[in-house]
Amino acid sequence: RKEVEQDPGPFNVPEGATVAFNCTYSNSASQSFFWYRQDCRKEPKLLMSVYSSGNEDGRFTAQLNRASQYISLLIRDSKLSDSATYLCVVILYNTDKLIFGTGTRLQVFP
């Protein structure tokens, strides 16, 4: 079983739609949580950190449920420029390496 699991998609949504991605992690020693974004044939870039209290950055909201070992990302009012792969990432306690999920591909169409 992969340490971080995501639905690979693709999610095809119209501009203006709200879309949600989920991610589960298996290691209870997971300490820190993130969403990275990766455009086609580009490097991953940090989108946002994820906290138990939930956090919001503009149209993006991330949520963590430690009890269920579940992370979510909500994108409101989707833009064409949101089309990318969204990678769920965890870091285990006392390490510094990023553990990535397979990524969820989002395609926003006009």
Next chain:
Amino acid sequence: DTGVSQNPRHKITKRGQNVTFRCDPISEHNRLYWYRQTLGQGPEFLTYFQNEAQLEKSRLLSDRFSAERPKGSFSTLEIQRTEQGDSAMYLCASSLERSGVGEQYFGPGTRLTVT
């Protein structure tokens, strides 16, 4: 450009040849990471350095792989006796110790094709 740079960007080699990739991190970053990414998968951790010390190696890093960071600045990743299964994107990332955990800055990658 002050981001992470990697060379070469593309490498095609024949099975059994040795290849070496270079990564130049952001200048003030003392941590440097190597990851490997294949099509349809997320990046997988290979190894990382703090300054010149190699602190962790994945079991993905077989004895054909070696990484160095001799002066705590740039790093090289060498693959000996390449196999077709080594074909992948090799990504380098850097970060500052004591930065927000998870803030790793990635380079554009070196795409390796083994024929």
